[in-house]
Amino acid sequence: MTTATRAPSARAWAEAFAEASNTDAEIKAHGKYFTCSYLLDAAERSYVIQVESGRVTGIAVDPGPLDVPYQFAIRASAQTWREFGAPVPAPMFHGIWSATFQRDMRLEGEVLVLMQNLRCITRQIELLRVVGSPV
Numbered sequence: 001m002t003t004a005t006r007a008p009s010a011r012a013w014a015e016a017f018a019e020a021s022n023t024d025a026e027i028k029a030h031g032k033y034f035t036c037s038y039l040l041d042a043a044e045r046s047y048v049i050q051v052e053s054g055r056v057t058g059i060a061v062d063p064g065p066l067d068v069p070y071q072f073a074i075r076a077s078a079q080t081w082r083e084f085g086a087p088v089p090a091p092m093f094h095g096i097w098s099a100t101f102q103r104d105m106r107l108e109g110e111v112l113v114l115m116q117n118l119r120c121i122t123r124q125i126e127l128l129r130v131v132g133s134p135v
Contacts (some may be wrong), residue, residue: 010045014059016131017049019123023058026123028054034120038115039073042135043082054120072109074125080104084125085133091107096125 009122027034031054032088040047048068060068076084080103083093094104099105102132106113114121128134 001130004045008021009116010061010134012049012075013131013134015048017127017134018056018059020131021051021124024046024123026129027120030054030123031120036072036117037068037070038114039066039070039075039109040134041073042078043076044078044135047134049124051117051120061129070109071113072107072111073084074114076105077105078133081128081135082133085131089129097120107116 027124031051034054035052037048037050040049048058048060048063049056049072050068052059076099080093080099083089084099086093092098096105096107100107
């Protein structure tokens with residue numbers, strides 16, 4: 001018999017994500033100009049991730065629509081984010097472009113800012129395989 005495992009609290013996930021991002025060698029190498037705020041929307045939960053010069057400086061958990069400004073949003077169902085958080089994601093859950101084209105992921109807002117920071121944001125999404133799904 002196995003016991004069901006529970007996902008960490010939203011605050012615990014945010015702290016683990018910030019720690020993983022701030023200590024990641026690839027983000028440190030590429031992140032000098034990685035400065036933006038973006039919404040990671042998982043339907044059941046949302047987070048505004050604030051980054052300055054490659055360091056996560058804040059994560060707002062479930063902010064109201066006007067509480068914390070952000071430049072762009074990455075939106076997907078909770079199930080899609082769970083697939084992204086798998087140690088070895090299934091096909092089409094390995095990156096935001098594949099999930100946007102084939103799954104329910106949407107990119108909204110100032111997509112130019114996303115593109116300017118694409119390598120670091122892609123790496124942050126890859127870190128979900130380490131810290132787990134945000135939901």
